[in-house]
Amino acid sequence: MLSEQIARKGNKMTENLLNTDGFIFNGKFYTNHISIGNFSIYFYAICIVTGMILCCLLAAPMFKRKGENPELILDIMIAVVPSAIVGARLWYVLFDIKTFINAENPFLAIIDIRQGGLAIYGGLLAGAIAIAVVCKIKKIKVIKVFDLAAAVVPLGQVLGRWGNFFNQEVYGREITNPSWQFFPAGVQIGTANSYKWYQALFFYEGTLNLLLFIGLYIFLWKSKNKAYGYATGGYFIGYGVIRGVLEPFRTSDYNLPWFGKDTSVPAMTIISILLVIAGIILIIDTMRRNGVVKIAFVDKFIDKISVWKKEKAADKAEPKNTETRGEADNANSENIGNLRENIKENENKNQKNHYIIRYKQKVYLL
Numbered sequence: 001m002l003s004e005q006i007a008r009k010g011n012k013m014t015e016n017l018l019n020t021d022g023f024i025f026n027g028k029f030y031t032n033h034i035s036i037g038n039f040s041i042y043f044y045a046i047c048i049v050t051g052m053i054l055c056c057l058l059a060a061p062m063f064k065r066k067g068e069n070p071e072l073i074l075d076i077m078i079a080v081v082p083s084a085i086v087g088a089r090l091w092y093v094l095f096d097i098k099t100f101i102n103a104e105n106p107f108l109a110i111i112d113i114r115q116g117g118l119a120i121y122g123g124l125l126a127g128a129i130a131i132a133v134v135c136k137i138k139k140i141k142v143i144k145v146f147d148l149a150a151a152v153v154p155l156g157q158v159l160g161r162w163g164n165f166f167n168q169e170v171y172g173r174e175i176t177n178p179s180w181q182f183f184p185a186g187v188q189i190g191t192a193n194s195y196k197w198y199q200a201l202f203f204y205e206g207t208l209n210l211l212l213f214i215g216l217y218i219f220l221w222k223s224k225n226k227a228y229g230y231a232t233g234g235y236f237i238g239y240g241v242i243r244g245v246l247e248p249f250r251t252s253d254y255n256l257p258w259f260g261k262d263t264s265v266p267a268m269t270i271i272s273i274l275l276v277i278a279g280i281i282l283i284i285d286t287m288r289r290n291g292v293v294k295i296a297f298v299d300k301f302i303d304k305i306s307v308w309k310k311e312k313a314a315d316k317a318e319p320k321n322t323e324t325r326g327e328a329d330n331a332n333s334e335n336i337g338n339l340r341e342n343i344k345e346n347e348n349k350n351q352k353n354h355y356i357i358r359y360k361q362k363v364y365l366l
Helices: 002-008 012-019 043-065 072-095 097-101 106-111 120-138 142-150 153-166 201-222 230-249 267-289 296-316 322-353
Strands: 022-025 028-031 033-036 039-042 186-190 195-199 293-295 357-359 362-364
Touching: 022 186, 039 043, 043 072, 043 142, 043 153, 043 201, 072 097, 072 106, 072 120, 072 142, 097 106, 120 142, 120 153, 120 267, 142 201, 142 230, 153 201, 153 230, 201 230, 230 267, 267 293, 293 296
Parallel strands: none
Antiparallel strands: 022 028, 033 039, 186 195, 293 357, 357 362
């Protein structure tokens, strides 16, 4: 079992947490599940399912407002839910691969998610891939659906963090100052007979995610931009900053290593920084597509891609008649030649103006 491997590492606190059936609140121990005969329904699962339902309910009017059929949400959820679970588990396993390899039965340790071990970044990545596949099949613009999803995902994460509370997970450093030993500044972690106060990171992150949800949802609801990508980029930046700032405060027991290797900077902080960078790039590119900014090297690259596509299309469209083929070749060559001349003219103009980014008639140099 995975908990046995953790115990061998001397992690007594984590071993207790993974095997507890309750949580501490206001000095009292409460069960964290509902028992129906021999079957138990955990509050964590209830939080996750509730989060999914709320996301779907709030996504429906947004889909309708943006011209998409709300019934698409069901197709997306059918693809996203299993993909996200598998992706979250694989991400966790890969980043802590040594623990699973050294388990008594590595395969059972990997597939046993009842003892914890789901990483949200892996779930987001796999979920995004699932959305892209559905959009490809349905012939819907992927970035548009990404924006619609990004506006509600933070709300699901809020409920997920409260699930962590019931499981006694996602907490920070120990609080030794009695003045700060109260909820929500801190949370009681341990057993009915022995517990300590720790920073309530689940509450901090959950609250910040709620604010992120409110901001993104209102922005997208009121936005009239035809170019999508702002909400997705905003989510990348917002959640990347939230997770990146809070991750170093998490107890080391819950900090994933970097593919099995411990690092001075938490692995998820590094991923969060990359996510913020990706968000900034996406927003700038959305501004470019929306005509708000012009980026010289991107325009040049797109022009070259256009030439390549036209040449490719010209090669495929070869007439059978030799005379007709010659005329078509001359016409294609002339068109491609004109396009290349335009690109060269734009390059000269860019070099003359020396701009890299043009925003609202202002030029920004390197």
